[in-house]
Amino acid sequence: MSNFLLYYFIIAIFIFGCIVFISTRKHLLCTLLSLEFIVLILFILLFFILNFINYEGYFRMFFFNFLCL
Numbered sequence: 001m002s003n004f005l006l007y008y009f010i011i012a013i014f015i016f017g018c019i020v021f022i023s024t025r026k027h028l029l030c031t032l033l034s035l036e037f038i039v040l041i042l043f044i045l046l047f048f049i050l051n052f053i054n055y056e057g058y059f060r061m062f063f064f065n066f067l068c069l
Helices: 002-023 028-052 056-068
Strands: none
Touching: 002 028
16 A cells, blocks of 8 residues: 555656656756756656565666666
C-alpha cells in the first residue's frame, strides 16, 4: 500500500514540475531548472517501477548512456 502512495507522490511532483515549466516563460534559468527537475522525477519513477520487477541495473546503464549523449 505504501508503494502506491509513493507513486502518487512522485506523479504529483511531476505534475507540479510541469506546471512550473509552463508558467515560467520569462526566465530561461527557471525553465531549464524545471526541465531538469522533470527529468530527475521521471528517472526516480522509472527506477522504482523497474526495481519492482528486478530490472533496474540495465535501466541505469542505458539511461546514463543516453543522458550523456
